[in-house]
Amino acid sequence: MKPEYQVWAEELKKEFPNANSALMPLLHRIQTEEGWLSSEVLDEVAHLMGLSTQYVESVASFYSLFYQRPVGKKVVHVCVGLSCMLAGSDEVMHRLEQKLGISEGETTPDGAFTLLEAECLAACDLAPVAQVNLRFQGPIHPDEAEALLSEEVSKQ
């Protein structure tokens, strides 16, 4: 556990009239650093926040962007929302599954990619759209779906 986590927790608590509100910002900040939120990390966060571990786990598990399992270096979210479906997102997902040899929801054995479905990403003008580490890419022609995987993206 890094010593700066305690500094972050104290900083964030001061931003709110009620310190409890610092929980999600702290989880975000630590996940950006660690890549995912292990149960040891959640335990530490609970300690820093003065909350129970069960409470912190129940909050983290409610939100799909808090990863409680290790994820790949690149997390690819393919939007499967209705507008993207109309524009061919099924085919985009299919091609990526074939290329990576994994199914939606899984991570490649080398830890390079995690492939996930996203609901409407509020970018239907770019349909079909995807995010790589939450950076938007689109419109994606199914034939060019694989290019997504070599896209250079900053760490989220």
Place this chain on the structure above:
Amino acid sequence: MSQASHYLLRNHDIENIDEMAVYRAHGGYEALKKALNQYEPDALVELVKKSGLRGRGGAGFPTGVKWGFLPKDGRPRYLVVNSDEAEPGTFKDRELIEKNPHQLIEGMIISSFAIGANQAYIYCRGEFLFGYETLVRAVREAYEAGFIGKNILGSQFSLDLFVYRGAGAYICGEESALLESLEGRRGNPRLKPPFPAVAGLYGMPTIVNNVETISNLPPIVTRGAEWYASMGTEKSAGLKIMSVSGAVNRPGNYEIPLATPLRSLIDDYAQGMKPGYRIKCIIPGGSSVPLLMPDQLDTPLDYESIVKAGSMLGSGGCIVLDDTVCIVKASHRLIKFYREESCGKCTPCREGTYWMADVLERMEEGLGDANDLSLLMDVADNISGKCFCPLGDASIGFLVSAIKHFRDEFEAHVTEHRCPLGAKVYDTANN
């Protein structure tokens, strides 16, 4: 109709208006000066009432009236801006925060002054990483320029503003679930009443407004309530941003005077259907609303006219379904959305969305049986009006109208044991 100028989407006319210097060079933060120098807070609330501005997050509640509900009891008050935009087909708030963040921030400062809040929050959808970074940067610029902080522009008014990141949950767009999330909890909706105006964030009086709603404040203060009310109709005044997607030539966000006909939105603004595609039906206001048919294209896009036509303006997410789209597959997709996003708190919503998704899936695969259509209607009936929050009802809006208008197509899936449109069923892990 390519518009010469915009009032809300000025980023279409002015490059880099997301930057403080550019925003100010085009009159930015002048509305804030005017509000602080020429108005008492109550007079601003009156101005917003007179403008006729209604909430753009979906429900269309008159904004000034909502502000008037705050109890005058000296407790701290909060402004919370809802930037959790996730209603399928809607993408206007994302453009507003990414491309014109200072307009929102200026609107928030004016609104906070009007309602007497010294603390304001933007709840930004977790997936909007760039939008979040843009807002954080713009808020810092506004602090540095003295527009946020202590004694703003030499006045008695002080304000702190914090950008809060959600983490992936559609239900957190519902205002009481949003407040739960902002307090560091799971995003389960709260029982209403009390409404947030009476007991909101940390139990204090709180105004929750949509990004687009608050982005209207600078132009209304600059140009006046009469100007705003002169557009649209008496009950549906002003401007609305419509997000258009589907097989149109130019998908995108369009700022229209309310009561612009649906046909004009599709043909003039979005420049019509792509060659070879015809309209099958239209979802005019985000995935939670009933569909409209091609013979209803003359419907004016205002709150009352759309209700009369059998649907709702909702969030303004206009999805055009073309004649190649299978109605069962589209319905299945939308029900899966609600199934994924149900918070699980109440049974009809949690179980019903699962059930409906299963039935629609087997229908689409040609495995449905003769009872499936009435089963769907039964489940929908058991959801309708029986859920804790509006997500339950939202889940069946499209489906029920689809069965009404396209019953033959649903039945053909069962009798022909296949999709009559030949829609491909993908065998992916999570289907």
